[in-house]
Amino acid sequence: MSSDSGRKCVLIIDDSELNRKQLKDILKDEVDVIEAKNGDEGMNVIREKFHQLDIVLLDLIMPGKLDGFGVLSEMKREHMTDYLPVIMISTNNDPKNIEKAYDLGVLDFISRPYIERIVRRRVLTTIKLFKKQRDIANRIDRNYKADDEVRDSRTGLLYKTNFFNQADTQLRNLNLGNLWMVAVDIDHFKLFNSYYQWETGDAYIKKIGQTLLESAQRHGGVAGYLGGDDFAILCPARMDIVESLSNNLNRYLTDNSFEPSFRVNFGIYPIVASMKQSANDLYDLAAIALETIKGDYTVNISVYDPTMIQKEQDEYKRLLNIQEGIKNGEFTIYLQPKVNISTGKIIGAEALARWNHDGQVLGPNLFVPVMEKNGLISTLDKIIWDRAARFIKKQIEKQVQPIPISVNISEADIYTMDVPELFSEIIRAYDIPAGLLEAEISEATFANAPAKAADTVNRLHEIGMSVSYDDFGTGLASINTIESLNIDMLKVDTSFLRLSADAPEHSRNILEPVLGMAQQFQLPVIIEGVETAEQMEFLEQMGCDYAQGYYFHKPMPAEKFTKLISNPQKLDLTGIQVSVPQSYKVRQILDSSYISDEVIANIFGSLLILNRDGETVRVGWSLQDIDGDSELSDLVDASSEVPLSDMVKDTDREAFLRLFDEALKNRKKGAKGSFIFVFGGRQHLIRLRIFYMRNNINEQIYYAMCDEIEDEEK
Numbered sequence: 001m002s003s004d005s006g007r008k009c010v011l012i013i014d015d016s017e018l019n020r021k022q023l024k025d026i027l028k029d030e031v032d033v034i035e036a037k038n039g040d041e042g043m044n045v046i047r048e049k050f051h052q053l054d055i056v057l058l059d060l061i062m063p064g065k066l067d068g069f070g071v072l073s074e075m076k077r078e079h080m081t082d083y084l085p086v087i088m089i090s091t092n093n094d095p096k097n098i099e100k101a102y103d104l105g106v107l108d109f110i111s112r113p114y115i116e117r118i119v120r121r122r123v124l125t126t127i128k129l130f131k132k133q134r135d136i137a138n139r140i141d142r143n144y145k146a147d148d149e150v151r152d153s154r155t156g157l158l159y160k161t162n163f164f165n166q167a168d169t170q171l172r173n174l175n176l177g178n179l180w181m182v183a184v185d186i187d188h189f190k191l192f193n194s195y196y197q198w199e200t201g202d203a204y205i206k207k208i209g210q211t212l213l214e215s216a217q218r219h220g221g222v223a224g225y226l227g228g229d230d231f232a233i234l235c236p237a238r239m240d241i242v243e244s245l246s247n248n249l250n251r252y253l254t255d256n257s258f259e260p261s262f263r264v265n266f267g268i269y270p271i272v273a274s275m276k277q278s279a280n281d282l283y284d285l286a287a288i289a290l291e292t293i294k295g296d297y298t299v300n301i302s303v304y305d306p307t308m309i310q311k312e313q314d315e316y317k318r319l320l321n322i323q324e325g326i327k328n329g330e331f332t333i334y335l336q337p338k339v340n341i342s343t344g345k346i347i348g349a350e351a352l353a354r355w356n357h358d359g360q361v362l363g364p365n366l367f368v369p370v371m372e373k374n375g376l377i378s379t380l381d382k383i384i385w386d387r388a389a390r391f392i393k394k395q396i397e398k399q400v401q402p403i404p405i406s407v408n409i410s411e412a413d414i415y416t417m418d419v420p421e422l423f424s425e426i427i428r429a430y431d432i433p434a435g436l437l438e439a440e441i442s443e444a445t446f447a448n449a450p451a452k453a454a455d456t457v458n459r460l461h462e463i464g465m466s467v468s469y470d471d472f473g474t475g476l477a478s479i480n481t482i483e484s485l486n487i488d489m490l491k492v493d494t495s496f497l498r499l500s501a502d503a504p505e506h507s508r509n510i511l512e513p514v515l516g517m518a519q520q521f522q523l524p525v526i527i528e529g530v531e532t533a534e535q536m537e538f539l540e541q542m543g544c545d546y547a548q549g550y551y552f553h554k555p556m557p558a559e560k561f562t563k564l565i566s567n568p569q570k571l572d573l574t575g576i577q578v579s580v581p582q583s584y585k586v587r588q589i590l591d592s593s594y595i596s597d598e599v600i601a602n603i604f605g606s607l608l609i610l611n612r613d614g615e616t617v618r619v620g621w622s623l624q625d626i627d628g629d630s631e632l633s634d635l636v637d638a639s640s641e642v643p644l645s646d647m648v649k650d651t652d653r654e655a656f657l658r659l660f661d662e663a664l665k666n667r668k669k670g671a672k673g674s675f676i677f678v679f680g681g682r683q684h685l686i687r688l689r690i691f692y693m694r695n696n697i698n699e700q701i702y703y704a705m706c707d708e709i710e711d712e713e714k
Contacts, residue, residue, distance in 0.1 A: 013042035014059040039066030072104035081105030155209025163224025167279035183286035189229035261448035334555035345572035406438035420459035434464030435695020575693030617645040
């Protein structure tokens with residue numbers, strides 16, 4: 001357990017802010033402290049941060065649905081007190097309460113008022129002794145359980161040593177090349193337990209055991225349970241047997257509405273007659289094959305080949321270097337601009353991870369796979385999020401026009417951390433507008449963890465962040481998935497561009513419906529991976545507006561990017577818009593002589609960019625050509641010193657401001673309403689439709705269309 005810093009982590013659950021502060025002041029020099037102000041909040045923290053916590057300090061008497069006894073009951077029911085020690089804190093020294101708390105799993109009792117030296121010693125000693133107790137129990141389990149227990153009571157499988165003994169017996173009767181040793185485990189099983197509770201995890205383990213046992217009985221062979229989420233089966237050398245196991249267990253996930261990321265993986269070691277290794281050694285080789293597919297969501301069966309051992313050794317060396325690099329602060333961000341295709345101007349950037357190692361800047365392909373397999377990807381992501389927020393803050397301090405920076409959220413992040421809460425903390429710590437820090441969540445994450453990802457999107461919106469659907473087109477999700485999500489932008493996978501080089505018509509036939517779908521759902525689209533002039537020309541022909549790739553800009557250090565955006569002429573600050581579905585663009589129409597201003601006004605009304613700061617709304621830009629000398633020009637004049645909000649009749653002002661809140665909430669549909677404005681010496685009934693675009697430092701930016709309702713419409 002313990003936090004990323006290596007310090008022990010204590011959770012204090014107490015409804016008194018004063019009591020929590022006293023305990024925190026006593027302990028903060030020795031441990032990291034997390035606080036919860038009631039039982040419900042405390043249980044949420046325990047479930048979300050279970051593997052980070054080392055001890056809980058729990059007040060017994062608290063208001064609300066869940067008091068201290070309720071928390072203890074929940075923890076005991078979910079077997080948490082077997083792994084996480086609890087100390088009771090209370091001014092109530094009633095022996096019955098104390099005895100009841102001990103029965104529910106409390107290890108010690110601290111009474112108020114606190115004696116600092118005693119509190120500190122009891123907390124640290126309990127953490128130390130509990131850890132020793134668990135280590136001893138695990139050692140005893142490893143050394144003796146296999147000898148004492150022939151079969152595991154939960155799975156019905158041979159347990160550890162007994163499995164390997166029986167497997168050795170079968171191997172002595174081996175016919176040439178007719179058996180496989182298969183290592184089996186569950187992806188992210190520790191996360192499964194914290195997400196679905198321990199009883200559900202037990203049921204999953206039992207189901208795998210039953211499935212393996214039935215297969216061994218049907219086809220011949222022997223199956224075993226090795227503890228945790230590790231299984232093994234010695235079976236005939238037939239891929240259909242392993243594929244059948246995989247299909248049955250994947251169906252179990254689907255039938256029980258579990259996230260597909262918690263699938264079962266299989267590592268296969270083919271056995272030939274000349275081999276003299278024990279079953280235990282053969283299992284170790286199968287486990288190496290299993291390790292090679294950790295974090296690869298495209299495959300869950302791997303067959304051993306001799307190069308895997310060297311790869312594992314190389315990967316272990318790389319892992320040690322990565323861990324050292326994290327300690328030394330060697331990971332940083334490079335920024336790759338996103339651009340408006342027609343103007344080449346920068347609309348934002350994506351923060352990408354780079355590793356400054358041994359005088360070289362290493363790309364993510366050299367460290368991300370290792371970090372994903374070894375549980376470090378969330379540590380890296382937090383570093384990148386922090387660096388991106390710090391960069392935004394520096395731009396604001398330097399009075400450089402800040403532009404939105406997007407960061408990536410991985411599947412592991414949404415299972416292991418409270419991602420929206422972390423972003424809230426980062427935004428508060430750096431005091432930056434939430435709209436300038438954007439999130440990107442990959443199609444794989446939406447496919448593998450749909451419920452968790454959708455909840456993350458909604459909560460990120462609540463704090464003011466926008467969310468992009470990244471890598472669309474990898475084949476893991478459907479258009480129905482897009483429609484069901486409250487996302488703000490679509491980033492299309494580079495596979496479409498690779499197709500365009502060899503089969504432009506095929507690419508066009510695929511990309512056109514994607515762009516049409518995005519337009520229907522009011523989603524702006526960015527095409528990733530643009531590398532050639534031919535690709536850019538193809539995208540322009542398709543009516544794409546935004547792109548990202550080496551053709552425009554390579555990822556660059558923060559310092560170089562700062563110089564790039566210091567020139568206002570290189571920036572497009574109007575915000576990303578939804579692509580127009582026609583094969584020509586509105587901008588080209590407006591700049592042409594094919595259509596008059598009067599006709600444009602009839603189609604669009606007045607086009608505006610509105611800036612909202614609290615209860616003040618000003619016109620930041622308007623299409624003056626349309627308004628001409630009409631009375632509406634007084635209303636939409638961007639140079640006017642009178643805010644637009646001051647022109648609204650007093651009786652309509654509250655409803656007018658609510659319209660902006662509605663547009664912020666419903667980003668796809670926007671919001672519309674009619675209000676009385678007073679200008680030009682009289683009252684006008686004006687119809688408005690507005691769409692939220694983005695945040696810009698202390699204000700929100702909206703796109704709006706307005707026209708006056710004539711007498712015959714009233």
